[in-house]
Amino acid sequence: MSTLVFSTRALPARDQREAWCAWFDPVFGLDFSGEPLNSGFAAESIVWQAGGAAFSRVSAPRLRAVRKAVHIRRDPTDHWVIGLGVQTSRISLEGGRLVVPAGQPFILSLGEPSESEREADERLHLYLPRDRFASLAPELDRVRGRGIEGAPGRLLADYLRLLADAMPRLTEDERVRMPEAISAMVAACVAPTAARIADAAAQSDLTRLERVRQVIRRRLGSATLTPATLCREVGMSRSQLYRLLEGEGGVTHYIQRHRLRASYAALTDPRDDRPVAAIAEACGFHEPSTFSRTFRRAYGVSPSDARAAARAGSAPGPRLSPAMGAETRSLRACLQGL
Incomplete structure (x- = not known):
């Protein structure tokens, strides 16, 4: 079982x-001290297993999580955990108290007691098992x-976000090969050396490419979305x-491809009843004739024909809806399976 979903949202x-x-x-x-006993707790945990590592995304209300000596005795798992939150985390450890700002990654060991409070x-x-990632142990x-x-923290945070975006779409074979890529990237961020940075170059490029993609998506309809804009917003030179986008056909082609994909998705969405010209402008095509010509060259049909074909019966592809197997009903079972 490589994708596990646990949610309380459907429960009373x-x-x-x-x-x-x-x-x-x-x-x-x-620990839910101070919270009304009958108040709800709508939360969800998605865990992807990837060749000996595990990656999870957890959405939950305010809570306090503790791992005391009694928990370690009952569950001696001592994996490392690299975490990243949207909110500030306050973590108490044997060596003192750690306050982690929002968006900054942090590293803990499940082999040591800890208490974490967060909104x-x-x-x-x-989650990185010690046996599987022994080469990273000293660092x-x-x-x-x-x-x-x-900068290493920002790069590692971007990489974790990239994994969250990519994990649902990876094939089983791709997930099996993930540990090598993860090892290279984590090593380059926690103990950067010239050799390790070179080993992680491909992963670093993927992370930077994700940052570029996010800027393009955010500013898709802007007439000022240019290479200079991208350089300024992602913090890299021209x-x-x-160089990053050379394999993607160049900067201009990469931007245009995202705009075309967004326009195609909107035109073939039966719920989107905006005029074709409005969709084109929202996706960054401010000249209708240029949009029509570019769209036809990419997809072989005009924007209007693409919309008509979709409304004649083309259905969207199936959504990924992973289900939790009956044999895996706890985080402990998932981590023990790594």
Whole structure:
């Protein structure tokens, strides 16, 4: 089982907290002190197993999670965890208290006691078993209990977000090959050397490419979306940007491809009743004739014909809807399977 989903959202509100506690027991204990006993706790955990590692995205209300000596005795898992939250995290460790700003990755070991307090948040967690990632042991143990700051921290945060975006679409074969790529990227961020940075170059490029893609999506309809704009917003030089997108056909082609894909998706969405010209402008094509010509060259039909074909019966592709197997009903079972 490589994709696991656990959600309390379909449960009665009175049962949600108990179900969420059961999912994390005995890896973590959850403390809801101060919260009304019958208040709901709508939360979801998605875990992807990837060739010996595990990656999770957790959306949950405010909580306090503890891993005390009693939890470690019951569950001696000592994986490293690289976390990233949208909100500030306050973590108490044996060596002191760690305050991690929003958007900064941090590294903990499940082999050590910890207490974490956070507001409602969406968090990413990368679980790295010691046996599978033994080559990283010295570096990860050196920085455990710390946040990763500066440029390495920003790069690692972007990489975790990239994994969250990519994991649902990866094939089983691609997931099996992930540990090598993860090792190279984590090593380059927590203990950067020239050799490790070179080993992680491909992963670094994927992370930078994701940043470029996010800027393009955010500013898709802007007439000022240019190579200069991208350089400024992603923080790289013109030569770096052109090298990064050389394999994608160049900067201008890459932007245009995203605009065409967005326009095609809108035109073939039966719920989108905007005029063709409005869709074109929203996707960055401000000249209708240019849009029509470019669209036909890419897809072999005019925008109007594409919309008509979709409305004549073309259905969207199936959505990924992973289900949790009956044999995996807790985070502990998932981590033990790594």
